[in-house]
Amino acid sequence: MKSIYFDNAATTKVDDKVVKEMLPYFNENYGNASSQHDVGIRAKEALEKSRKIIAKSIKAETNEIIFTSGGTESNNLALKGLFFANYPKKDSIITTKIEHDSILQTCKWLESQGVKITYLNVDREGFVNLEELKKSITEKTFLVSIIHGNNEIGTLQDIEKIGKVCKEKNVLFHTDACQSFTKVQIDVKKQNLDLVTLNSHKIHGPKGVGALYMKEGIKIIPLIHGGGHEKKLRSGTENVAGIAGFAKAIEIANDKDVKKMIILRDKLINGLLEIEKVSLNGSREKRLCNNVNVSFNNIEGEAIGGYLENEKIYTSTGSACMSHSLETSHVLKALGLTPLQSNSSLRISISKYTTEEEVNYFLNKIKLIVNKLRRFSPLTK
Numbered sequence: 113m114k115s116i117y118f119d120n121a122a123t124t125k126v127d128d129k130v131v132k133e134m135l136p137y138f139n140e141n142y143g144n145a146s147s148q149h150d151v152g153i154r155a156k157e158a159l160e161k162s163r164k165i166i167a168k169s170i171k172a173e174t175n176e177i178i179f180t181s182g183g184t185e186s187n188n189l190a191l192k193g194l195f196f197a198n199y200p201k202k203d204s205i206i207t208t209k210i211e212h213d214s215i216l217q218t219c220k221w222l223e224s225q226g227v228k229i230t231y232l233n234v235d236r237e238g239f240v241n242l243e244e245l246k247k248s249i250t251e252k253t254f255l256v257s258i259i260h261g262n263n264e265i266g267t268l269q270d271i272e273k274i275g276k277v278c279k280e281k282n283v284l285f286h287t288d289a290c291q292s293f294t295k296v297q298i299d300v301k302k303q304n305l306d307l308v309t310l311n312s313h314k315i316h317g318p319k320g321v322g323a324l325y326m327k328e329g330i331k332i333i334p335l336i337h338g339g340g341h342e343k344k345l346r347s348g349t350e351n352v353a354g355i356a357g358f359a360k361a362i363e364i365a366n367d368k369d370v371k372k373m374i375i376l377r378d379k380l381i382n383g384l385l386e387i388e389k390v391s392l393n394g395s396r397e398k399r400l401c402n403n404v405n406v407s408f409n410n411i412e413g414e415a416i417g418g419y420l421e422n423e424k425i426y427t428s429t430g431s432a433c434m435s436h437s438l439e440t441s442h443v444l445k446a447l448g449l450t451p452l453q454s455n456s457s458l459r460i461s462i463s464k465y466t467t468e469e470e471v472n473y474f475l476n477k478i479k480l481i482v483n484k485l486r487r488f489s490p491l492t493k
């Protein structure tokens with residue numbers, strides 16, 4: 113076995129078809145989409161074709177898509193853009209304790225500016241409570257922002273029900289769909305979504321490209337001022353090659369790959385749960401097709417990850433942004449795990465390229481590693 117990449121929640125391999133789609137925009141159709149001549153017009157056409165594909169994939173209108181540099185920027189634009197447009201008339205945001213850092217750190221900054229942030233609790237599987245959400249919304253709330261598919265534990269929130277509550281209460285609803293995009297159908301109208309964060313590098317597209325869906329009529333203040341690109345909401349020459357690659361990645365995503373991942377994910381979960389004292393984090397049923405997150409009780413996840421790396425098997429002990437720090441995961445903490453349980457966790461995230469052979473190989477290896485570590489762990493004595 114060459115190597116096994118099981119860290120697809122951090123990022124994915126760019127599909128060859130995506131690379132092929134992008135190449136001409138570097139050395140043939142390299143124009144600036146704002147230029148009026150033929151070269152620029154060709155770039156503009158590629159941009160608008162991509163916008164159409166992205167809009168269609170979430171059942172939005174083409175003019176409701178703003179291109180950004182990725183999920184982090186889209187999340188910042190949604191939250192800060194609405195803050196600048198609404199504060200101080202409205203001064204409150206509701207979010208959850210299990211958001212990605214690009215939401216949580218933005219909220220932290222907004223708090224320093226006077227915004228009141230409510231961090232909703234989640235249950236043992238990572239679900240928000242709709243009654244708690246309803247009770248938290250006041251006439252001063254300008255936004256509810258709740259992650260769709262969680263990047264650490266894979267839990268998929270019922271965004272349609274959350275969207276319904278937000279609509280009834282007349283408050284805007286944003287969801288960060290970076291992990292769920294193309295894996296679960298997003299339908300902005302049916303699910304009452306006002307703003308949606310999307311990115312490309314989790315779906316076999318290039319890094320540094322993303323989009324914010326924003327329902328027609330919503331007012332935000334831009335964060336980046338300049339030449340007035342993207343309807344004056346996000347200035348800066350558009351990354352045409354990246355955007356064309358993003359659109360291609362969406363076009364080639366399909367249900368067959370999702371079904372294949374579900375089968376391999378479940379094989380991984382079942383195999384891991386056969387090991388003594390292993391527990392699954394997140395929901396068994398409402399879970400991203402590519403996410404497995406387990407705790408090994410009394411063995412450091414870092415140690416398991418290290419042994420796996422020696423075997424050229426790449427996993428993660430938390431979100432990519434967290435894994436360089438020794439802090440325990442805020443997501444696992446919100447589920448109610450103790451620091452010890454949290455530190456014994458491992459995230460295995462697969463992709464359409466994952467094979468059954470890789471899954472079997474991994475399960476054999478991890479059983480040996482866990483046995484070995486348990487023999488040496490003073491905590492198991």
Ligand SMILES: Cc1ncc(COP(=O)(O)O)c(C=O)c1O
Nearest residue numbers: 182183184212263288290291311
């Ligand atoms: C749920 C979620 N939101 C936002 C981001 C940030 O996206 P990007 O890396 O495109 O800035 C990520 C990626 O790590 C993510 O998993």
